[in-house]
Amino acid sequence: MATEEEKQKVRDRQKGYRQDEIVVIKAKEPVSLRDTRSELRVCAYCRVSTDNIEQTSSFELQKLYYEEYISKHDNWKMVDIFSDEGISATSLLHRDGFKRMIEECKKGRIDLIVTKSVSRFSRNVVDCIDTIRMLKSLNPPVRVFFESEGIDTADSTSDVMLNILAIFAQEESHTKSEIMQWSVDNRFARGNFLTPRLFGYKIDKDKPDRYIIVEEEAEIIRLVFSMYVTGYSPNEIADTMMRLGYVANIKGEYKWTSATVNNILSNERRSGMIIARKTYTPDFTTHKVRKNVNQRNKYQMVNHHDGIVARDIYNEALRIKELRRHRNYDIIPSLSVIKEGALKGFVPVSVKYSGFTIDNYLFASDFAYELDSNGNRREEKSKSIDKNRLSAFDLTGFEKVDSQLLASYERPILWFSNNKMYFNRACIDKMNGAHYIELLFEPREKLLAIRSSKSNHQFAIKWVIDKDDKLTPSTKTSSGISEILFDTMEWDNSLRYRMFGVKRQKNDDIVVLFDLNNAEALKREEYQIIDTNEIKHKTISLYDDYYMNHFGNDFYQDIYSMRLYLMDVFKKWNLDANLISVEGDTEWITIAKQTVDKHLAKLMEVENEQGWFNSKKGRYWWRWGCRWGWRIQL
Template sequence: MGNSGTESVDRKQKIRDRYKGVDASELEVIPAKAVEGLGESTSIRRVAAYVRVSTDNDEQTSSYELQKNYYTEYIKAQPGWEFVGIYDDEGISGTSLEHRKGMQQLIEDCKAGKIDLVLTKSIARFARNIVDCLSVIETLKNLDPPVGVKFEADNIYTLDSNGRMILTILASVAEEESHSKSIIMNWSIDRRFSRGLFLTPALLGYNQDEDGNLVVNESEAQTVRVIYYLYLNGFSFTEIAELLTEYGRKTKLGNTEWNPGTIAGVIANERHCGDVLARKTFTPNFLTHKSKKNNNDRTQYRQRDHHEAIVSREVYNAANHLRASRNYTRKNRPLPVLSVVDDGILRGYVPFDKDWTGFSAEEYREASESVMQEEQENNAEVMNRLNLSGYEVVRAQYFSTLQNPAMTISNGKLRFNTSCLKKFEDVEYVELLLNSVDRCVAIRPCEKGNPNAIHWGRLKEGRWCASTLGCRGLAKTLFDIMEWEEGLKYRFRGQFVEQGDNKLMLFELDEPEMIKIEEIVLPPKEEEAEGKTVKQTIYIFPPEWAGTFGQPITSIAQVGILQQEHYAGNWDVLRPAAEIKEMNTFTADGLNALLHEAEEIMEGWTDTNE
């Protein structure tokens, strides 16, 4: 114990003796190269200045010109300084370097060895983003030879030993100042909008009076109306842009070359129907200045009838309803009209466009019910008269073969097997109809020009080939009505019924075959390192099927199917559907009237041009 303590004292004493050092006379001191202060250089310095103002208004422009003139005269007046030039950014925010071409060019010229010193007014003028500010300073400092920056108002020279510490503190202050200004500006804008004081930028169709109010410019308003009316009648953005270019119509900026994006912007702007919606976008990050669509992230303010409308609110809503279904609008078709077959064997069936997502499941149900109330009462009487209790409709799955007509829906795709096509013989185009009360889809022949026509197959070398079709609208509606599970494949067996020349096919939706595809890994064979991955098809059946051959005949829908097979009335399979006026924004006649008005306006343009 005693020896251990003595050793510890000796070790500490040796450390003390070693750190006394050697005699100074034994060392040769080689002094470092002294860093020249800003005013101590005897060599020629190539000096540039950087100036920036963040807005384009007249007051800032004056400041910008004063800074440029000051630095030009100041640098040229200093002995030993060579004026390189002024690098500037006018009307550019200081919170990001991304769009500051003047700053980017300054950095490149420093790297190329053209500049020794940069003068600027302040850190706030140089950059309000601390990361960008210090990054640029560090880049210039690490060049060979290093380039210094002098911030005049802050009295900081970046090549001084204490310059970086002070610079970090002041740059942080400048960034926080920018943040505070952003908060104050957003607060001011919010107060302005909450009082109904809206910003009114230049807009096609309107001029601004001396008080900033929107006043209709009738010549431009004609262009706006034509855009809306043609679009509702199936013209694409591209086709409308080409027409306006051909007629030499001017955009708000005075250009006669139109593009689809400009047309889309006109359609989307609620001010054309007299409304104002404020804060459609917002800037979540004051440093990046990148705007984001406002999806209820910030409070919005809408004022209806803020100014005179160019198109009615019904026209505006309908056009944007059509625009919202992008897959549909690519097909260049007019706004769909909700209609229903009001008599015949397909009474209560609603013609369906497989791509249109604009009608809800509830609207389809209401459309079917609008003509089915009497039919449902009659069906109830048939049930009582036939007394079908105890009977079952045997499931088609027990008798299914490749020769049975079948329709499959999965992943937004629709496919009919070749048996469906063969039943209709030479029919290439068919129309889909949905009865959401009976929960049944019907297929009937139609002409190619029918807006709902689908080309479900084609003849190839005398044989029918079925096509796989997109069905975004149909899939969405059926999955909503039937509450199906996403990711499964649903297959329906069809019932083909005919009487003379009348042919149609019915697909009941209540009991589909449900198919799931799963990947499984097989056990590896002796010579294999790992098992093979294969796809397995799994057929899913509901638990209520156990112990039954079919479904009890207890629903009006099933009796309806039975009635259709033995229908005694006028089948009238091709009976046109009748529009339901109270359920449509526009009828077909209304759309035709808008098209006629657009044509009359364009005829006036032709007369004017001549």
């Protein structure tokens, strides 16, 4: 604590020392705007926030006004009139005229800015104050005169009033923004939507908020959707459109990109539906647009106008886009079935395609059989098991030991998770090192089968990695079929399921069958080694309660055994039997395929005349088209 003596010394110093010898050199007073002794380089800034015809008139009047206003002052030399038309003052982002003016100030070419009011200069408090401070710090400093408020920033007393007025200007802009938002919401809620010109449509003159289809453009839109839902990627579609020479937009441009294609596919208005308020502006000061993910109300009218494409095609395009985004997409396969031979009733599977349901697979499988009046399969004589041929003993009452009770990694094994599948090395060995296989599904018997396949086959799966002359199993994405199996078999999505296969071979034909009914649930658990505290994992098998009292199914009732028996007694397997296309395509997918067929035929005809078909790329596109059964007549 200070002593009384120290306090007295402080008091004495405050009384001053030799004050009569001090000379005050007074600061230079700011030149008054009315002082004609000094020349000022002056510019004006004017702005209107919308670009309609009435505001254009106001805008021109402002410019004329400032030309006359500056010329009336003898010592004012006009540098320029800077302006922004149709731009909001809540952000400096797009105000090009304002930014050019600031650059001229920084170059020392302006002494004074004249503007109508604080709200014309800026409605953002931070931008306004920061800009004024920056201008005052320049050398030479630049002052701003707000005419309506009579504020000159060269006056030190102007800061408080300027801050207050800037706050009011920002709040006024906020209020206007809220009113506009309410007006837009109210308009959409009444069904008065904004309908700008859209490629494929023109505006109805009698009903300005309605669309009329432009058939020449609509045909291109239909082709884009048709190609996409039948397996083409956006890049492939864009390439095809360029070669066909089709227009890409309302400007009549012919430049196609994947973004152009995606923009067409994403716009629901091509299906006759309209959704308003898909984006919104959360902050009126920044004007940054955000995707509306339920932060604001949306307004939808399903049948607003005539659609160019069917709603089913549009919905399928959206579904495919989502699948592609997660890389769980496979091109749309043909739903087909093997109608004869050892694999009769088996349906080829496109493992990543998730567009089919279990009902689709059941329908396809039943297509291979005759059905009775109730829609059930007719039993075939060849399907009844001859007990004497199976064994010299009567095995009634005996159970066939389930494969999971005799686990061995030397046997072919197939694993499924909720989006992956994996075959072990024994599977590759059993298939004699085939690089490509097909996966087949019998939905009623709940069996899976694999057989070798050619690389260019529609359902071919490359299931191995060839490295250092050694074939290694490859984990494959199987989101489509996994979803079907997990739902049908009521499997737990958190578990992995393993099933053991049985190989059957006749001459050069090889098949490995897997029984879904005997799939073994596997759970991955952590455990800790006490001595080292090391965390390791182990996989444990979860057996069904059924096996507490059983070894497996009754021998003569086991579907798996019956299918293996039939394969043994078949004189001819017919593994190469042609797939029978199931006549189950919906109308919209049929139309889509016909649309693509028509335009590809046109493309092939034109480019074949130009010798393009003999090129490597041409042959590729031909093979790709034929892969899906398009019969293009040249």
